[in-house]
Amino acid sequence: MVNSILIVDDEREIGIMLSEVINGTKVDQVFSGNEAISYLEQNSPDLIFLDLQLPEINGLEVLKHIRARELDSIVVMITAFATVEAAVEAMKIGANDFLCKPIQIYDLQRLVEQYTEESAMSISAKANSLEDVEKRHIASILTLNNGNRRKTAEDLEISLRTLYYKIKQYDLES
Numbered sequence: 001m002v003n004s005i006l007i008v009d010d011e012r013e014i015g016i017m018l019s020e021v022i023n024g025t026k027v028d029q030v031f032s033g034n035e036a037i038s039y040l041e042q043n044s045p046d047l048i049f050l051d052l053q054l055p056e057i058n059g060l061e062v063l064k065h066i067r068a069r070e071l072d073s074i075v076v077m078i079t080a081f082a083t084v085e086a087a088v089e090a091m092k093i094g095a096n097d098f099l100c101k102p103i104q105i106y107d108l109q110r111l112v113e114q115y116t117e118e119s120a121m122s123i124s125a126k127a128n129s130l131e132d133v134e135k136r137h138i139a140s141i142l143t144l145n146n147g148n149r150r151k152t153a154e155d156l157e158i159s160l161r162t163l164y165y166k167i168k169q170y171d172l173e174s
Contacts, residue, residue, distance in 0.1 A: 033057025052079035067094040079132040
């Protein structure tokens with residue numbers, strides 16, 4: 001069961017939105033990388049939504065700190081600056097999932113429900129494969145761009161040819 005959630009994001013709206021979506025779960029929010037590290041010295045939340053771009057210390061450095069302390073927290077990276085490379089790097093360090101801003105309420109509910117249902121499993125069983133993360137990431141950017149493949153390729157910082165290959169590979173045809 002997810003009993004506590006930490007949001008590490010310099011945008012207050014993310015915390016407000018999540019608090020409205022989640023009932024019966026303690027939600028705390030900090031606004032910088034340093035605040036996150038201080039918070040995590042005293043607390044061990046079940047689920048952490050961690051922004052990639054933070055004041056002082058970036059989200060990847062905070063994620064390294066979380067994993068170095070061997071916290072069992074589920075970590076979902078969030079960012080408005082989505083690239084496949086950032087998603088892959090976060091997964092290598094130990095993120096469990098990756099969300100792109102603007103975050104949809106449905107995505108937040110889905111993730112909290114997913115990890116609540118899986119809470120009896122070990123953290124390694126919860127971790128998604130890099131291919132799954134890449135597939136979801138490409139699908140979300142495609143949706144965000146209303147299926148515009150040229151804009152999606154630009155946002156992902158990959159060639160249009162590579163995007164077409166990935167769409168076929170992951171069966172993302174609409």
